[in-house]
Amino acid sequence: METPINGMTVQPDYCNNPAMAGAFVSFVHMNLGSAEARAAFKKETGNDIDALVSGSKLDQMVDEATGRPQQMIAQFADWIATNYW
Helix, strand or coil: CCCCCCCCCCCCCCCCCHHHHHHHHHHHHHHHCCHHHHHHHHHHHCCCCCHHHHCCHHHHHHHHHHCHHHHHHHHHHHHHHHHCC
16 A cells, blocks of 8 residues: 555545645645644644654654654654544
8 A cells, every 4th residue: 555655554535646645745744834733643642743853952863763753754644644634
């Protein structure tokens, strides 16, 4: 299964063509900019996207080395696809 964002486990509806896949990625990006969406994601999943950028430089380097940002974005995209798309 190919998804618009690597690591996703949910296939968003209507994303079987490049235009809609691009629209979905834009929708995820828009919601990443929404404090309300990030807070709802944290409340429902316990995952704090804001912690990816608010930690120390060392924490950010460890996160990057372990792939945590990519995993968190994939989880957020799955959550968006399930709840809002």
